[in-house]
Amino acid sequence: MEALLANYVEKSLKQYMRRNAIFLCERLYAEFPSEVNLQLLARCYLNNNQPHSAYHVLKGMQMAQSRYLFAVACLEMDLFSEAETALLPIEELCAHVTNGAAVQYLLGIIHRDTNRMKSSVEHFRKALSIDPLFWAAYEELCILGEAEEAAVCFGDVAIHYVQEHYLGNASSYLQIANSDQSLDSSQAFGLEDLSLSHLQQMEGNNIRNICLNNHGGPNLTGPVGQITNSCCNSSFFRTPSPVLTQLSDMAPPPLIRNIRFCQNEVSLRSSTQARREFVRENESAQIRGSLFFDSGRRRSARLAAAQRSFNSTQGSENKANNLRASIKLNSGTCYSTVCKGQFQNLEEAFRATSSSLSSSADVKSVQDETVNTQLRSFISNSSKIKSGISDTINLLRILGEGYRHLCEYRCQEALNVYQKLSSKQYNTGWVLSQVGKAYFELVDYLNADYAFSLARQISPYNLEGMDVYSTVLYLMKEDMKLKYLAQELISIDRFAPQAWCAIGNCYSFQKDHETALKSFQRAVQLNSRFPYAHTLSGHENVIIEDYGNAVECYQKALHVDARHYKSWYGLGMIYLRQEKIEFAEHHFRQAYRINPFSSVIMYYLGTTLEALKRSEEALVMMEKAIVTDNKNPLPKYSKANMLVTLGRLNEALEILEELKECYPRESSIYALMGEIYKQHKKYDKSMLHFGIALDLKPSIVDVAKIQAAIGKLILPDEIEDNL
Amino acid sequence: MATESLELEEEGKIIGGNQHLIVDDDLREMGKKAAWSVSSCKTGNGVSSLRDDNLENYWQSDGAQPHLVNIQFQKKVKLQLVVLYMDFKLDESYTPSKISIRAGDGFHNLKEIKTVELVKPTGWIYLSLSGNDPRETFVNTFMLQIAVLSNHLNGRDTHVRQIKVYGPRPNPIPHQPFQFTSREFITYSTVR
Numbered sequence: 001m002e003a004l005l006a007n008y009v010e011k012s013l014k015q016y017m018r019r020n021a022i023f024l025c026e027r028l029y030a031e032f033p034s035e036v037n038l039q040l041l042a043r044c045y046l047n048n049n050q051p052h053s054a055y056h057v058l059k060g061m062q063m064a065q066s067r068y069l070f071a072v073a074c075l076e077m078d079l080f081s082e083a084e085t086a087l088l089p090i091e092e093l094c095a096h097v098t099n100g101a102a103v104q105y106l107l108g109i110i111h112r113d114t115n116r117m118k119s120s121v122e123h124f125r126k127a128l129s130i131d132p133l134f135w136a137a138y139e140e141l142c143i144l145g146e147a148e149e150a151a152v153c154f155g156d157v158a159i160h161y162v163q164e165h166y167l168g169n170a171s172s173y174l175q176i177a178n179s180d181q182s183l184d185s186s187q188a189f190g191l192e193d194l195s196l197s198h199l200q201q202m203e204g205n206n207i208r209n210i211c212l213n214n215h216g217g218p219n220l221t222g223p224v225g226q227i228t229n230s231c232c233n234s235s236f237f238r239t240p241s242p243v244l245t246q247l248s249d250m251a252p253p254p255l256i257r258n259i260r261f262c263q264n265e266v267s268l269r270s271s272t273q274a275r276r277e278f279v280r281e282n283e284s285a286q287i288r289g290s291l292f293f294d295s296g297r298r299r300s301a302r303l304a305a306a307q308r309s310f311n312s313t314q315g316s317e318n319k320a321n322n323l324r325a326s327i328k329l330n331s332g333t334c335y336s337t338v339c340k341g342q343f344q345n346l347e348e349a350f351r352a353t354s355s356s357l358s359s360s361a362d363v364k365s366v367q368d369e370t371v372n373t374q375l376r377s378f379i380s381n382s383s384k385i386k387s388g389i390s391d392t393i394n395l396l397r398i399l400g401e402g403y404r405h406l407c408e409y410r411c412q413e414a415l416n417v418y419q420k421l422s423s424k425q426y427n428t429g430w431v432l433s434q435v436g437k438a439y440f441e442l443v444d445y446l447n448a449d450y451a452f453s454l455a456r457q458i459s460p461y462n463l464e465g466m467d468v469y470s471t472v473l474y475l476m477k478e479d480m481k482l483k484y485l486a487q488e489l490i491s492i493d494r495f496a497p498q499a500w501c502a503i504g505n506c507y508s509f510q511k512d513h514e515t516a517l518k519s520f521q522r523a524v525q526l527n528s529r530f531p532y533a534h535t536l537s538g539h540e541n542v543i544i545e546d547y548g549n550a551v552e553c554y555q556k557a558l559h560v561d562a563r564h565y566k567s568w569y570g571l572g573m574i575y576l577r578q579e580k581i582e583f584a585e586h587h588f589r590q591a592y593r594i595n596p597f598s599s600v601i602m603y604y605l606g607t608t609l610e611a612l613k614r615s616e617e618a619l620v621m622m623e624k625a626i627v628t629d630n631k632n633p634l635p636k637y638s639k640a641n642m643l644v645t646l647g648r649l650n651e652a653l654e655i656l657e658e659l660k661e662c663y664p665r666e667s668s669i670y671a672l673m674g675e676i677y678k679q680h681k682k683y684d685k686s687m688l689h690f691g692i693a694l695d696l697k698p699s700i701v702d703v704a705k706i707q708a709a710i711g712k713l714i715l716p717d718e719i720e721d722n723l
Numbered sequence: 724m725a726t727e728s729l730e731l732e733e734e735g736k737i738i739g740g741n742q743h744l745i746v747d748d749d750l751r752e753m754g755k756k757a758a759w760s761v762s763s764c765k766t767g768n769g770v771s772s773l774r775d776d777n778l779e780n781y782w783q784s785d786g787a788q789p790h791l792v793n794i795q796f797q798k799k800v801k802l803q804l805v806v807l808y809m810d811f812k813l814d815e816s817y818t819p820s821k822i823s824i825r826a827g828d829g830f831h832n833l834k835e836i837k838t839v840e841l842v843k844p845t846g847w848i849y850l851s852l853s854g855n856d857p858r859e860t861f862v863n864t865f866m867l868q869i870a871v872l873s874n875h876l877n878g879r880d881t882h883v884r885q886i887k888v889y890g891p892r893p894n895p896i897p898h899q900p901f902q903f904t905s906r907e908f909i910t911y912s913t914v915r
Contacts, residue, residue, distance in 0.1 A: 443910070443911065445910075471915050474915065475910065475915060536915075539915055566914055566915070569914045570914075573897075576897045576898070577893075577897050598914070599911075600911060600912075600913075600914050601914070603911075607896075607897075607898050607899075608898075610898065611898050632911045633907060633908055633911065634903075634908060634911050634912060637908075638899070641899070641900060663905050663907055663908065665904070665905050666903065666904060666905040666907075666908055667901070667903075667904045667905075668899075668900070668901035668902065668903055668904065668908070671900070671901045672900065672901065675900075693901075696904055697904065698901065698902060698904055699749055699891070699892070699902045699904075700747070700749045700750070700803070700860060700891050701801075701861075701891045701892075701893075701894070701902065702901050702902050703857070703860070704857060704858065704860040704861065705901070707857030707858065708857065708858045711856075711857065711858060
């Protein structure tokens with residue numbers, strides 16, 4: 001009865017019948033109170049977004065898997081210390097029994113959220129070294145600014161590592177297959193359940209199976225419940241991080257193909273699975289946890305998402321084409337997604353079904369045959385596996401390199417790297433969002449707009465990066481597009497901070513700063529670890545001149561992500577306005593340190609240095625800004641201004657003449673030229689330029705200034721006349 | 724002398740008032756940074772009614788004329804516009820008829836910069852502080868004093884419903900000699 005119930009619970013979970021699963025699991029646990037069943041119950045709760053229930057159920061449990069699930073539940077509830085204590089004792093044992101990389105990753109997240117950056121980095125690095133395909137860990141490292149080159153992390157070493165593990169375990173599987181010959185011929189029929197089940201397992205915590213294999217032998221004969229417990233991880237259905245949805249296009253589990261039953265059906269299964277996942281994501285209106293996610297979920301979601309994004313890129317083609325294409329992709333790449341114990345799992349799954357279904361003797365001969373064919377196919381596939389692994393890692397390398405460049409604001413390099421991707425991969429939401437962000441940082445708003453709108457066409461449900469898109473539209477003053485974007489985003493997901501950021505930008509554009517601020521605060525409420533919402537709140541506060549609150553907002557943003565250079569910039573601007581120039585300099589320098597490629601930051605740093613009377617350094621900085629971005633007129637203007645103060649009037653004039661050619665309607669150029677000519681005592685030229693400056697409708701203050709300057713011009717004229 | 728009184732008369736009659744408060748985007752309200760005080764008030768109708776954006780309640784003075792509203796800043800600010808809301812239909816004899824605006828460093832050296840005569844004002848009254856000289860677009864001062872010298876129908880006390888003080892927006896980019904006007908310059912001037 002226990003086996004039956006456990007199996008049924010698993011099935012319900014896979015079919016997303018959560019209430020069914022929870023109820024039955026509770027009955028199961030009541031009848032057979034074992035820790036393994038408790039884990040299953042916890043998984044049901046985590047699946048149903050009840051981390052508190054899972055927390056209470058697993059509190060105090062000592063089995064490695066229980067501790068892992070407990071830590072997952074704690075992180076969902078932001079209980080960092082408890083999560084850490086659950087994961088820490090015998091961390092190494094954790095690495096063996098459960099999923100080593102995932103544990104390290106979770107520890108990394110905990111440390112990062114409790115401000116222990118260095119140890120956080122170490123944990124992420126360990127996670128990556130245990131499992132080179134753990135993209136999430138690499139991503140976190142990039143965000144913290146501590147990532148090594150992608151070529152190192154996703155290099156040949158990684159390829160060999162993964163290949164060895166993969167093939168090594170596969171051969172052990174073969175031995176087991178040979179000796180036991182328990183492969184159920186039900187693989188030929190009853191495929192529905194089976195393919196679903198092992199798909200589930202596959203898309204479950206794949207990596208965990210790596211370690212599971214070490215104990216593969218004894219586990220084989222365990223009860224179904226235990227196997228499924230140890231194989232699969234819970235919460236496959238948790239709303240994955242938006243980042244995941246754009247992750248690399250990893251092919252659906254090719255293992256199925258390896259084992260050679262109904263390929264088509266299985267691929268179909270995987271795509272329907274993926275689609276179901278997709279639909280579920282859309283339905284889930286839960287407030288998203290920030291960056292924490294169970295690695296297994298991530299991986300599963302990643303695979304599903306990969307399939308989904310893959311499907312979406314081929315949206316117009318019909319399903320048959322999709323399948324064919326997906327099978328082709330299978331053959332080419334990504335066997336590595338399966339990783340070690342896939343075979344192991346499959347084996348166990350077969351056993352599970354075989355123990356629950358009755359297998360007859362006639363079937364046995366069929367089994368023998370199938371085993372042999374499988375062995376043969378396996379051997380021929382191992383070379384494909386190797387190439388698949390190296391292809392995957394190469395893909396990850398390109399993506400990682402691009403991501404790292406973008407995180408360190410080397411936007412042009414990031415763009416170049418992303419160009420190396422195949423067009424299939426490039427035309428996905430995630431990559432195009434990244435491209436858009438790169439253009440945004442380069443102040444190339446047209447291209448950014450183009451990239452983002454393409455991203456929206458391809459994956460309209462993907463909200464990651466859409467906050468940046470709304471800012472682009474705001475800066476381009478594209479009112480209609482901005483409003484439309486905000487509407488769309490809110491209709492897709494009312495609880496996404498990005499949607500509220502877009503709305504805030506809308507209101508800000510219409511000068512309704514109070515409401516804009518409220519919207520940004522809403523985004524903060526939804527996800528307090530979303531730094532951009534804090535930064536935008538800060539910007540709004542500055543506009544309404546509430547500098548106290550602005551400083552607080554920026555500091556909150558920096559608390560979440562110390563590499564958010566816009567917040568450093570914001571603080572610098574406030575201090576500059578309040579004439580606290582040394583503070584301003586410090587903050588602009590920090591911003592410059594993080595993003596040394598932004599001409600705007602350099603310009604402000606130069607301005608601050610000039611205010612501190614460090615003119616040479618200021619000039620150097622302005623030169624750098626001019627060199628970095630030739631299209632930025634401000635450093636040139638500022639340089640001209642500085643030259644005027646230093647008395648180098650002719651050089652200043654040269655620069656201003658150039659600027660005048662490019663920007664003939666900029667009043668301040670003429671005003672400054674007027675000043676220079678006045679100093680040169682060329683009064684008529686000065687008068688001319690002041691006149692033009694006035695015609696170009698400057699602000700009231702400047703009108704007053706210029707008119708005053710004109711007034712002073714006339715006096716010397718009169719004096720000359722009188723002489 | 725004669726020319727002076729002529730100027731005074733010319734400077735001043737404002738008839739009626741404006742329904743809406745419309746101010747240039749170039750200007751921003753400076754009152755939040757100032758300390759407001761009045762020469763006298765009736766309990767319940769104090770100085771806060773002048774600043775609460777509520778046109779229903781008003782400040783009512785309770786003493787001898789002239790009634791004074793003092794606006795003191797922590798540092799010298801440029802001011803360009805004073806806007807008052809009054810309603811003759813509601814306040815009748817409490818409505819001010821002659822207003823003098825003075826500026827200076829403090830109570831000891833206030834100098835009159837503007838005088839106006841109001842005739843049955845109902846709504847927002849705009850009093851520009853600019854002089855004729857382009858150099859005098861703004862008044863750069865520590866303190867502004869609005870004095871109600873007399874009321875309609877010779878009323879003793881006065882009602883004022885709202886007062887706003889405007890000055891120019893500072894350069895969004897600090898430490899630049901002139902503000903930027905063209906789109907390209909403005910695009911590159913902020914990080915968002």
